[in-house]
Amino acid sequence: xxxxxxxxALQSSLRAMGRVLVAFSGGVDSSFLLxxxxxALGDGVIAVTTRSPTAPEEDEAMACALAxxxxxxxxxxxxxxLDIPGYAANPVDxxxxxxxxxxxxxxxxxxRLGVSAIVDGVNLDDLGDYRPGLRAAQEHGIRHxxxxxxxxxxxxxxxxxxxxxxxxxRPSSPCLxxxxxxxxxxxxxxxxxxxxxxxxxxALGFRECRVRAHEPIARIEVPASELARLxxxxxxxxxxxxxxxxxxxxxxxxxxxxxxxxxxEVLPVAPGTTPPxxxxxxx
Numbered sequence: 001x002x003x004x005x006x007x008x009a010l011q012s013s014l015r016a017m018g019r020v021l022v023a024f025s026g027g028v029d030s031s032f033l034l035x036x037x038x039x040a041l042g043d044g045v046i047a048v049t050t051r052s053p054t055a056p057e058e059d060e061a062m063a064c065a066l067a068x069x070x071x072x073x074x075x076x077x078x079x080x081x082l083d084i085p086g087y088a089a090n091p092v093d094x095x096x097x098x099x100x101x102x103x104x105x106x107x108x109x110x111x112r113l114g115v116s117a118i119v120d121g122v123n124l125d126d127l128g129d130y131r132p133g134l135r136a137a138q139e140h141g142i143r144h145x146x147x148x149x150x151x152x153x154x155x156x157x158x159x160x161x162x163x164x165x166x167x168x169x170r171p172s173s174p175c176l177x178x179x180x181x182x183x184x185x186x187x188x189x190x191x192x193x194x195x196x197x198x199x200x201x202x203a204l205g206f207r208e209c210r211v212r213a214h215e216p217i218a219r220i221e222v223p224a225s226e227l228a229r230l231x232x233x234x235x236x237x238x239x240x241x242x243x244x245x246x247x248x249x250x251x252x253x254x255x256x257x258x259x260x261x262x263x264x265e266v267l268p269v270a271p272g273t274t275p276p277x278x279x280x281x282x283x
Contacts, residue, residue, distance in 0.1 A: 017117040019044040021110045022071040026063030029121030038070045050079040056174040079239040099133030119143045150229035171208040200242045216249030224257030
């Protein structure tokens, strides 16, 4: 099935649901899903976004702006994953706890509004990655319309550009907890430190970047093509000064360059399986 046929299938699937609640992060996938749902269902769609210390502030701003531009009803609901038992310990299935909480919030809102279908932005590529949150989605009966019609990330970006969505070329923006090695406790101070460090890099023009917190070390990831610019004295000196002021004792650069989910590389399992919980003493 080509991309246009997949889009038609997505539109048909959403119309068949009648009314939907979109778990909306403001990222590439959920933004595209919301745009298609808004066109297919009009007033029959509502977006729900959680406001959390684990989410970059820029994501909330993007979500609010896009929902308003699409004319979609949008609910911002406060949440704090750090209050979820087991989450802050940062086990390898941390994302399960996060998504379980998110879907509980969505389910409560859907029940209040009389909406039966809850959908999210999971795409076809996500099904082959290590994503413990998919188990929570299955338990809560969450639909993945993009994956169901076989849309990949690349196709979603292409269709988003065609639709004029500002998120079309936006870099992926997973939750800030993904910057901490499994077994490293996640704290509010740590989340704020990582968020501030990444703002420094973005202000210097690095659109796609991560600051992995191997306390007290900051491990910076930028695309390999931008490593030379990061190492230039006038940039390097600013990065070191600012990240040390934020609270990192040492500032390092990952010579492999940016890649999503780099902290999963040390898990001794195949994608889609649940690895054993690491020994926190080894982190």
